[in-house]
Amino acid sequence: MRTxxxxxRMLLRPTALIGLxxxxxxxLVALFAPLLAPYDPLRSLVPLAAxxxxxxxxxxxxxxxxxxxxxxxxxxxxxxxTVITLATAATATAYMxxxxxxxxxxxxxxxxxxxxxxxxxxxxxxxxxxxxxxxIVAMGASAANVILAVTFGSAPAIFRIVRTxxxxxxxxxxxxxxxxxxxxxxxxxxxEILPNVTGxxxxxxxxxxxxxxxxxxxxxxLGLGLxxxxxxxxxxxxxxxxxxFAYPHLVIFPCLAISSLVLGLSLLADGLRGREAQR
Amino acid sequence: xxxxxILSVQNLTIALPKGADRPFAVKDVSFDVRRGEILxxxxxxxxxxxxxxxxxxxxxxxxxxxxxxxxxxxxxELTTMGERQLRHIRGNRxxxxxxxxxxxxxxxxxxxxxxxxxxxxHDHLPAVERRRRTLALLESMQLPDPVRIADSFPHxxxxxxxxxxxxxxxxxxxxxxxxxxEPTTALDVTTQAQVLKLIRxxxxxxxxxxxxxxxxxxxxxxxxxxxxxxxxxxxxxxGEAKQILTHPSHPYTQALIAAVPSLAPxxxxxxxxxxxxxxxxxxxxxxxxxxxxxxxxxxxxxxxxLSxxxxxxxxxxxxxxxxxxxxxPGGGTVEVNGVDHLNRPPTALRMDVCSVQMVFQDPHGSLNxxxxxxxxxxxAARLAGADRKAARQxxxxxxxxxxxxxxxxxxxxxxxxxxxxxxxxxxRxxxxxxQIIIADESVSALDVSVQTxxxxxxxxxxxxxxxxxxxxxxxxxxxAQISDEIAVIQQGxxxxxxxxxxxxxxxxxxxxxxxxxxxxxxxxx
Numbered sequence: 001m002r003t004x005x006x007x008x009r010m011l012l013r014p015t016a017l018i019g020l021x022x023x024x025x026x027x028l029v030a031l032f033a034p035l036l037a038p039y040d041p042l043r044s045l046v047p048l049a050a051x052x053x054x055x056x057x058x059x060x061x062x063x064x065x066x067x068x069x070x071x072x073x074x075x076x077x078x079x080x081x082t083v084i085t086l087a088t089a090a091t092a093t094a095y096m097x098x099x100x101x102x103x104x105x106x107x108x109x110x111x112x113x114x115x116x117x118x119x120x121x122x123x124x125x126x127x128x129x130x131x132x133x134x135x136i137v138a139m140g141a142s143a144a145n146v147i148l149a150v151t152f153g154s155a156p157a158i159f160r161i162v163r164t165x166x167x168x169x170x171x172x173x174x175x176x177x178x179x180x181x182x183x184x185x186x187x188x189x190x191x192e193i194l195p196n197v198t199g200x201x202x203x204x205x206x207x208x209x210x211x212x213x214x215x216x217x218x219x220x221x222l223g224l225g226l227x228x229x230x231x232x233x234x235x236x237x238x239x240x241x242x243x244x245f246a247y248p249h250l251v252i253f254p255c256l257a258i259s260s261l262v263l264g265l266s267l268l269a270d271g272l273r274g275r276e277a278q279r
Numbered sequence: 280x281x282x283x284x285i286l287s288v289q290n291l292t293i294a295l296p297k298g299a300d301r302p303f304a305v306k307d308v309s310f311d312v313r314r315g316e317i318l319x320x321x322x323x324x325x326x327x328x329x330x331x332x333x334x335x336x337x338x339x340x341x342x343x344x345x346x347x348x349x350x351x352x353x354x355x356e357l358t359t360m361g362e363r364q365l366r367h368i369r370g371n372r373x374x375x376x377x378x379x380x381x382x383x384x385x386x387x388x389x390x391x392x393x394x395x396x397x398x399x400x401h402d403h404l405p406a407v408e409r410r411r412r413t414l415a416l417l418e419s420m421q422l423p424d425p426v427r428i429a430d431s432f433p434h435x436x437x438x439x440x441x442x443x444x445x446x447x448x449x450x451x452x453x454x455x456x457x458x459x460x461e462p463t464t465a466l467d468v469t470t471q472a473q474v475l476k477l478i479r480x481x482x483x484x485x486x487x488x489x490x491x492x493x494x495x496x497x498x499x500x501x502x503x504x505x506x507x508x509x510x511x512x513x514x515x516x517x518g519e520a521k522q523i524l525t526h527p528s529h530p531y532t533q534a535l536i537a538a539v540p541s542l543a544p545x546x547x548x549x550x551x552x553x554x555x556x557x558x559x560x561x562x563x564x565x566x567x568x569x570x571x572x573x574x575x576x577x578x579x580x581x582x583x584x585l586s587x588x589x590x591x592x593x594x595x596x597x598x599x600x601x602x603x604x605x606x607x608p609g610g611g612t613v614e615v616n617g618v619d620h621l622n623r624p625p626t627a628l629r630m631d632v633c634s635v636q637m638v639f640q641d642p643h644g645s646l647n648x649x650x651x652x653x654x655x656x657x658x659a660a661r662l663a664g665a666d667r668k669a670a671r672q673x674x675x676x677x678x679x680x681x682x683x684x685x686x687x688x689x690x691x692x693x694x695x696x697x698x699x700x701x702x703x704x705x706x707r708x709x710x711x712x713x714q715i716i717i718a719d720e721s722v723s724a725l726d727v728s729v730q731t732x733x734x735x736x737x738x739x740x741x742x743x744x745x746x747x748x749x750x751x752x753x754x755x756x757x758x759a760q761i762s763d764e765i766a767v768i769q770q771g772x773x774x775x776x777x778x779x780x781x782x783x784x785x786x787x788x789x790x791x792x793x794x795x796x797x798x799x800x801x802x803x804x
Contacts, residue, residue, distance in 0.1 A: 172644045172645075173639040173640070173641055173644040173645035174644060174645050174646050174647045176605060176637075176639065176645075177637070177639060177645055177646075177704075177707065178647075179605065180603050180605065180635075180636065180637050181636075181658075181659050181662050181707070181711065182662050183658075183662060192647055195647075195649040195650070196647070196648065196649055
C-alpha cells in the first residue's frame with residue numbers, strides 16, 4: 001500500500017503528471033479509436049482538404065485530408081493504435097531477450113558471459129538504423145519483422161544493464177543462501193535476482209518505449225514500416241513529404257503526434273527515475 | 280584536574296530530521312577531554328556516538344543540525360565558527376581516524392604523498408623537509424622500512440599498516456585533539472593489539488587529548504582513562520575507567536559489561552556417546568597458486584559445537600564454502616553421516632543440502648529484500664519437501680521458535696534490525712531440518728547485547744533439536760562461550776584443536792598463545 005501511495009505522489013509531480021497525461025491520453029485514444037474517429041481512416045473523401053474544411057456529408061475535417069482524401073484526424077487516431085501496440089510489443093520482446101541473456105551471463109559468468117557479451121557488442125557496434133533497414137529489406141515489411149528488428153537492435157543494451165545488475169546481486173549472501181537451500185537455477189534467476197533488478201529497468205522501459213516509437217516512425221518514413229494503407233504516423237509524414245510546402249498540415253500533425261507521445265514517455269520515465277533515486 | 284580541558288563539550292544536542300524514530304541523535308551531552316587522556320565513548324549501534332564525533336569536527340551528517348550546546352577547543356568555541364576557520368582547525372588542531380583504513384586513504388596516490396599533502400595544506404615547508412617529516416612520522420608509528428611504506432600504494436599494505444599510516448597522517452600537524460572512531464574494529468585481533476598499544480604510547484609521549492569511540496568493552500578496558508557510556512543519544516554514565524569497569528552504576532552499563540562474552544570457557548556437559556556426523560579429512564583448496572586451505576581435518580559429533588577460530592584470510596570461510604559445496608576442493612574428503620558429501624550425484628543433492636545448512640555473516644545481505652521474511656522461510660520449507668500449507672505453518676512455527684512474532688510473517692527484511700534478521704536467517708536454515716548448521720561469523724556484525732541473545736538462541740536450539748554447529752569466528756570470546764571444541768586455524772592449517780579449557784587456558788601452539796594474549800580486555804574477565 002505504501003509503495004502505491006508513494007508512486008501516486010511521484011506521478012502527481014508536474015513533469016511526471018504532464019507525461020502521464022500525454023501517454024494516458026494517447027492510450028485512451030488508441031483504445032477508443034472506433035468511437036473517436038469521425039471517419040473511416042481508409043476511405044477517400046475529398047483530396048487535400050485544409051483543416052476545418054467541410055466534407056460532402058456536412059462533417060468537418062478538423063485536421064484536413066491527405067492527398068488521396070483520407071481524413072487525417074481519423075488516420076492519426078487509428079495510427080495511435082498501430083504505434084502503441086507495435087512499440088509495446090517490440091520493446092517487450094526486446095526486454096524478454098535482454099533480460100534472459102543478461103541474467104544468464106551475469107549469473108554464470110565465464111564462457112557463456114564472454115560469448116553473449118561479444119555478440120551484444122558486435123550488434124551494438126552497428127549503426128542501428130542501417131541494421132533496421134537491412135533486416136526489413138531482407139525479410140519484408142510487416143509487423144512481425146518490425147518487432148524482430150527492434151528486438152535485435154535494443155536487446156543488447158538491455159542485456160548489458162541486466163548483466164551488470166545481476167553480477168552485483170549474484171554476489172550477495174541471499175543468493176548463496178538460495179543455492180545452499182538447493183533452489184533450482186531458473187528460480188534463482190527469475191525468483192531471487194529478477195525482482196531485485198526490476199527497479200532501474202522500469203525507468204529504462206519507459207524511455208526505450210519512446211525510442212522505439214521514434215524508430216517505428218522512422219521506419220514508416222523510410223517506407224519500411226507497415227505496408228500501406230495501414231494508418232501509421234511515420235508513413236503519413238513520408239506520404240505528405242513532397243507536398244509539405246503547399247500543404248503543411250500533411251506533415252505537421254503526424255509529427256506532433258510522434259513528438260507528444262515520445263515526450264510523454266520521457267517525462268514519465270523522469271518521474272519514475274525520481275522514485276528510484278529516493279529509495 | 281586543575282588544568283583547562285583541551286576539548287569541552289557542554290549540553291550538546293543534535294537534532295534528527297522530522298520523521299526519524301527519535302527527535303535527537305544526541306541529547307544534552309557534556310564531557311571534557313583533558314591533555315594526555317583517553318576518553319572512551321562506548322555505545323551500541325544507533326547510540327549516536329559517531330554523530331557526536333563528526334559534530335565535534337563541525338560536520339554533522341547531512342540533515343542533522345546542532346540544536347544547542349557548545350563545543351570548545353582550548354576555550355575556543357567551535358559551533359559558531361565559519362566553515363573557513365573550521366577548515367583550518369580540522370587536521371591541524373583536531374584530527375580524526377576512521378574505521379575503514381582502506382576507505383580513508385586515496386587508492387591513487389602513494390602513502391607518503393598523502394601524508395605530505397597534510398603538511399602542504401597547513402604549513403609551508405620545503406619539499407625536502409616535508410619528506411623528512413613524513414618518514415619520521417611513519418617511523419614513529421613503528422612501521423618497518425618507512426621509505427618503502429611511503430612509496431607504497433594503499434592496496435600494497437595490510438589493514439594494520441594502512442591504519443598506522445592514517446594515524447601518522449592524523450598526527451602530522453601534532454593536533455591537540457585526536458578523535459578515533461572505531462579505529463580497530465576492522466582489524467584482526469593481533470593487529471588491533473598493536474594499534475591500541477601505539478595509541479597508548481602516543482598519549483604518554485605527546486600528551487594529545489584522545490576521544491576514542493568504540494562499541495567494544497574489551498578495547499575500552501585496554502585503553503581508557505575515563506569512560507562515557509551512551510545509549511539512544513544520551514550519556515548515561517561517565518567516570519574513571521576503573522570505577523566504571525568494576526562498579527558500573529547505571530543498569531545499562533551493567534548490562535553492557537555483562538553482555539561481553541567471557542574468555543573463561545563455560546563448562547559443557549559431556550554427551551553419553553559421541554556420534555560423528557561431519558568428518559573432514561585433508562581438505563585443501565588454492566586460488567590461483569595461493570593456498571587458502573592446506574590439508575584440514577576434523578570431526579564434529581552430533582549435538583556438539585566446534586568453533587573454527589582464525590584471523591582474516593586464514594581460510595576459515597573457504598572451509599565453510601567447501602563444505603557447503605559452493606566451491607570445489609583441490610583435494611580431501613567431507614563425509615556427512617559416513618557418506619561422501621562432496622561427490623554425491625546430483626539426484627541426491629536435494630537430500631544432501633538438507634543435512635547441512637548455513638547461517639551467513641551479513642544480516643543485511645543474506646535475505647532477499649524483495650521478499651517477506653515469512654515467504655523466505657516458507658520457501659526453504661517447501662524445498663525440504665513440505666506442501667504449500669504445511670510450509671506456511673512451519674514458517675510460522677519457526678518464527679515463534681527463533682523468538683519473532685508470527686505477525687511478522689508478511690514484513691520485508693528492511694523492517695527488521697540486524698539481530699532480528701539473523702534470527703530469520705537461522706529460521707531459514709532450520710526449515711530444512713538440518714543435522715549440521717554452519718554459522719559463518721554469524722554474530723560478528725551484531726551489538727554485544729544482541730550477540731548474547733543470538734548465541735543463547737543457537738544454544739537452546741541445539742539442545743532442543745540436537746543439531747551440530749560448526750561455528751566460524753574471529754572472536755575468541757564468542758568461541759569460548761559456545762564451543763565444545765575449538766580449532767585454531769592459521770594460513771590454511773589447523774594449528775591446535777581441543778576443548779576450550781585446554782586451548783584458551785593452556786595454549787600449546789605459539790600462534791594460539793598470541794591470539795589469546797591479543798584478545799582485548801583480558802584484565803576484565
